Amino acid sequence: MTRRPGSRPRLPVRNTPGAIAALVTLTALTLLACGNSLAQDAGDAKGNVLRIGYQKAGLLGIVKAQGSLEQKLKPLGYSVKWFEFPAGPQLLEALNANSIDFGYTGAPPPVFAQAGGVGFVYVGAEPGGVHTEAVIVRPDSPLRTVADLKGKRVALQKGSSANYLLLEVLQKAGLRFEDIRPVYLAPADARAAFQNGDVDAWVIWDPYYAAAQDALKARTLADYSNVNTSYSFYEATRGFAQQHPEVIGTLLGQLRTTGQWVTQHPGETAALIAPKVGLDQKLVETWVRRYPYGTTAVTDEIVRSQQSVADAFYGAHLIPQKITVRDNVWQNRDVAASLAVK
Secondary structure (H helix, E strand, C coil), X not given: CCCCCCCCCCCCCCCCHHXXXXXXXXXXXXXXXXXXXXXXXXXXXXXXXXEEEECCCXXXXXXXXXXXXXXXXHHHXXXXXXXXXXXXXXXXXXXXXXXXCEEEECCHHHHHXXXXXXXXXXXXXXXCCCCCEEEEECCCCCXXXXXXXXXXXXXXXXXXXXXXXXXHHHHHCCCCHHHCEEEECCHHHXXXXXXXXXXXXXXXXXXXXXXXXXXXXXXXXXXXXXXXXCCEEEEECHHHHHHCHHHHHHHHHHHHHHHHHHHHCHHHHXXXXXHHHCCCHHHHHHHHHHCCCCCECCCHHHHHHHHHHHHHHHHCCCCCCCCCHHHHECCCHHHHHHHCCC
């Protein structure tokens, strides 16, 4: 959508039940609005090419910057193509469209995707961070607690990890999702609305969270402190995971190795990826240090945790049907064993 210079983004109204059930369609429109470049690249991706969707935060962007995965996959006869997405819902729609083979999101996007019939499997997981996303307000805001959000306009990406954080902190404050006025915006538009005062609060993840703290002096109302955290996930198309388990295993193994390196070298990591993401190195180091790293297979404990996320969204009437997370979990004993803690 094109806006006149200096104009404010038009804020959408609360979704109708029909719109709630149409998340996949909405994310598909987002992809179309981005142009045809992804589809063209996907059409060219024939033969032994692994197509990976990533976001600014997370290990995949670091692996891309290192160039380490390409070396690991070369003996298997694979090259890599990378595609950046603004958030998890858009990434999973690309996975559903078979435009990518593998990606990384927070916990809620695959819940919404499974409820919407998107074809994918969970192939790996990362531990959840306590301070990697938050409910924030402007520094001069009169809002002091989550309870103050009642009746207020709150910007968030629907179906994102921020969506789950908001559910959790509202429940802890004795509020329901219906008690606030959600304004569904992608991160770039949400930041503009937040900065202009068109919304009262914003629920967002790193690096956008760290950037808002730095540039806008945003004040944190709540993060995952004292509420249930969720895992982040690696997803793949079911067909790719079943047909190429050795590629999935190699990729997850590299992610695990990279995560261990990042934990020990946060400053070097920030110096490596800051130019890639177009952010100040000090700011990048802030969010790199806030993330826990530890790539693992999807265990029974992780499935139970993700099922509680799915049940929370169903209970809040944000997905149209109850889902069983385990139905979309990829099982491979060899890969799981290779990721086991030694």
